[in-house]
Amino acid sequence: MMTLTLHSNPTAQWHALVNEAQVAADCQLNKELESYLVFVLMRFVDRPELAGRVFALDFLRGTLAIGRVRQTRLRDVGDQCLLYSGLFPEQAEHRHVSVHYFVDLGRTAYQELAARLEHDNAEIFAQLAKGFVTLMDVLLAMRTLGEKTRRLAPLSMLELAASTGSRYAYKLLRPDVTDGQADSNLFVDSSNSSRIKPH
Amino acid sequence: MTRHTLDARRLLCPMPVIRTQNKIKSLAPGDIVEVVCTDPGATNDIPAWCRMHGHAVIATETRSGEFIITVEVGKIAG
Numbered sequence: 001m002m003t004l005t006l007h008s009n010p011t012a013q014w015h016a017l018v019n020e021a022q023v024a025a026d027c028q029l030n031k032e033l034e035s036y037l038v039f040v041l042m043r044f045v046d047r048p049e050l051a052g053r054v055f056a057l058d059f060l061r062g063t064l065a066i067g068r069v070r071q072t073r074l075r076d077v078g079d080q081c082l083l084y085s086g087l088f089p090e091q092a093e094h095r096h097v098s099v100h101y102f103v104d105l106g107r108t109a110y111q112e113l114a115a116r117l118e119h120d121n122a123e124i125f126a127q128l129a130k131g132f133v134t135l136m137d138v139l140l141a142m143r144t145l146g147e148k149t150r151r152l153a154p155l156s157m158l159e160l161a162a163s164t165g166s167r168y169a170y171k172l173l174r175p176d177v178t179d180g181q182a183d184s185n186l187f188v189d190s191s192n193s194s195r196i197k198p199h
Numbered sequence: 200m201t202r203h204t205l206d207a208r209r210l211l212c213p214m215p216v217i218r219t220q221n222k223i224k225s226l227a228p229g230d231i232v233e234v235v236c237t238d239p240g241a242t243n244d245i246p247a248w249c250r251m252h253g254h255a256v257i258a259t260e261t262r263s264g265e266f267i268i269t270v271e272v273g274k275i276a277g
Contacts, residue, residue, distance in 0.1 A: 009251050011220070035220065039213030043244075068238075075211055113211075121210055 014038045021142035025168045027134050033127055040079045055081055055105055074109045081106025086139020100163040107132045137168035203232045212240040216248050226272045234268045242266050
């Protein structure tokens with residue numbers, strides 16, 4: 001039976017959902033990343049036009065722009081790639097790319113921001129770049145809360161685990177293995193391969 | 200009732216809203232907080248967040264490229 005989570009306001013509802021997903025994904029975001037994820041979800045929940053975006057073009061336009069426009073575009077690319085990789089990973093297949101493509105593009109956008117912004121802003125975007133796969137795992141767990149049929153197919157899951165180092169995908173493939181026992185050969189250090197590669 | 204200022208300049212959305220939320224958590228109903236920010240997106244995001252949470256935006260002004268959003272904390276903080 002599905003559990004209804006009711007809270008006094010939408011932000012609290014989203015926080016509760018993100019917390020539940022963190023438990024399911026067996027990971028813990030720090031408070032700032034958790035809040036960032038909540039507000040990204042709230043910002044894009046009523047924006048269906050997201051489905052039509054061409055992220056590579058948006059990324060290029062972002063890198064070619066200057067000042068605030070550049071920052072806004074790169075942030076949007078990072079946020080949207082995060083949502084795509086975690087909430088709509090099957091879209092990768094429709095676009096003839098792998099989920100790793102969204103991870104690389106989104107992480108690169110956040111890294112660009114972290115490299116060019118100052119103090120507080122740089123810190124949050126550096127955290128987002130570093131924790132991109134963990135954030136994706138939380139969203140992957142969120143989409144299957146109470147509805148296990150929405151899980152990716154095992155082969156897609158394997159590819160996700162191998163290409164991005166997703167602990168959640170690995171956990172679903174090998175539910176009998178605890179996190180500390182995960183086969184390290186399966187994972188790549190995707191934080192070191194963060195530049196976009198042709199697909 | 201006390202008056203507070205929150206410096207959210209140079210922060211990109213949603214960071215000004217996150218900082219506003221964190222600040223308001225520590226305030227009492229009726230307190231006033233002036234959020235100073237530079238991202239124009241915050242002028243939509245902060246009032247929208249305030250509406251959802253029962254806080255009142257009592258003034259929004261622009262001063263030499265900075266946006267000052269004055270919020271009165273509602274009964275349910277957070």
